[in-house]
Amino acid sequence: MLTEENLQILYRYSYVLTCNEEDAYDLLQCAVEKYLNSSQVASCKLAYIKRIIKNQHTDNYRHDKLLDFDSYDDTIIPLDNELTELEDVIINEDMVETMLLSLSPDEREIIFYWAYEGYTAQQISDTLKQPRGTVLSRLHRIRKRLIARFGPQMDCSLEAAQ
Amino acid sequence: MKQGNLRQIVSEKIAGKSLDHHQLAALLKHQPPKPAAKRFTLKQLPALLATLLICLLVAQSLLTTKLSIEEKIGSEVAKNHIKLKPLEIKTSQFEQLQHYFTELDFTPVLSRHINLNRQALIGGRYCSIQGITAAQLRLKDTTTGQLQSLYQTHYDKNVFSGIAGLTEGQQPVTVHVKGLTVDIWVEKGLLFALTKN
Numbered sequence: 001m002l003t004e005e006n007l008q009i010l011y012r013y014s015y016v017l018t019c020n021e022e023d024a025y026d027l028l029q030c031a032v033e034k035y036l037n038s039s040q041v042a043s044c045k046l047a048y049i050k051r052i053i054k055n056q057h058t059d060n061y062r063h064d065k066l067l068d069f070d071s072y073d074d075t076i077i078p079l080d081n082e083l084t085e086l087e088d089v090i091i092n093e094d095m096v097e098t099m100l101l102s103l104s105p106d107e108r109e110i111i112f113y114w115a116y117e118g119y120t121a122q123q124i125s126d127t128l129k130q131p132r133g134t135v136l137s138r139l140h141r142i143r144k145r146l147i148a149r150f151g152p153q154m155d156c157s158l159e160a161a162q
Numbered sequence: 163m164k165q166g167n168l169r170q171i172v173s174e175k176i177a178g179k180s181l182d183h184h185q186l187a188a189l190l191k192h193q194p195p196k197p198a199a200k201r202f203t204l205k206q207l208p209a210l211l212a213t214l215l216i217c218l219l220v221a222q223s224l225l226t227t228k229l230s231i232e233e234k235i236g237s238e239v240a241k242n243h244i245k246l247k248p249l250e251i252k253t254s255q256f257e258q259l260q261h262y263f264t265e266l267d268f269t270p271v272l273s274r275h276i277n278l279n280r281q282a283l284i285g286g287r288y289c290s291i292q293g294i295t296a297a298q299l300r301l302k303d304t305t306t307g308q309l310q311s312l313y314q315t316h317y318d319k320n321v322f323s324g325i326a327g328l329t330e331g332q333q334p335v336t337v338h339v340k341g342l343t344v345d346i347w348v349e350k351g352l353l354f355a356l357t358k359n
């Protein structure tokens with residue numbers, strides 16, 4: 001049985017992926033129906049439904065040809081202090097939605113676990129079943145992209161140092 | 163406009179997104195009610211009977227193991243007495259009996275609780291109490307004519323020390339088993355058990 005709290009968390013996760021409240025609700029509704037209709041008994045239902053949401057979202061965007069698949073930048077060297085540097089980025093409240101839209105769904109998913117769930121790079125790596133290096137690379141790319149796009153509006157300690 | 167570090171601002175923004183009451187209600191409505199208890203069918207009868215049988219066996223086993231040592235002794239000697247197995251030696255002379263029991267690691271003795279004037283000796287045979295070799299003496303109450311069995315064996319503290327109130331020289335502990343009265347006592351380093359109707 002899913003609780004109200006479970007549904008709110010799943011809705012926020014859907015919102016981060018879609019950046020749209022209505023799409024997030026549709027995605028969540030679809031995922032909950034799939035979960036309830038599946039015969040599989042998941043030991044960790046929240047993680048299982050998040051997986052359904054992610055897969056459904058990927059399918060939707062593939063269908064709409066809206067999903068960009070980023071290639072990895074070979075020049076990126078993941079560093080352990082990516083999380084700290086990302087935290088140093090200062091942002092205005094009204095920039096959040098624009099910022100999220102500027103990221104890919106995969107990047108937004110990482111932002112969800114990092115900012116909302118408060119996960120470390122290792123926990124994100126374990127949750128997404130991706131190598132820790134990949135998570136750090138993505139965080140590096142997120143930061144780079146944010147600075148490239150919002151540089152003049154963002155107060156970043158690294159830039160200040162440079 | 164509020165400004166802060168990326169993590170804090172993004173977290174607050176995400177936390178601010180919530181399902182409204184209608185949306186929550188619609189999603190919760192999808193969930194099936196708790197499954198009702200399954201109905202009993204005749205197909206389940208053998209399994210139910212097997213379960214009951216196992217429960218009975220376990221209960222019986224537990225009850226058996228909970229018998230006290232005096233109840234165990236009482237039950238054992240009462241069972242022996244009722245069977246009245248044939249005597250290996252028939253004699254009214256206690257000395258002859260003493261000479262007969264050569265395989266014991268103790269010498270049979272007369273107890274102060276036995277009065278040979280009222281309880282005539284008939285004979286004896288080997289037996290055991292709780293796995294320890296014992297002597298069984300058969301007596302006859304000269305007043306009533308009823309048979310009695312007197313058991314005696316070496317008092318092994320490891321086996322018999324659990325009997326409450328059973329110490330050298332104390333009055334017998336009495337248990338009632340299978341319609342018989344069994345007196346158990348310790349005397350001269352031996353454990354005695356006397357069955358009476």
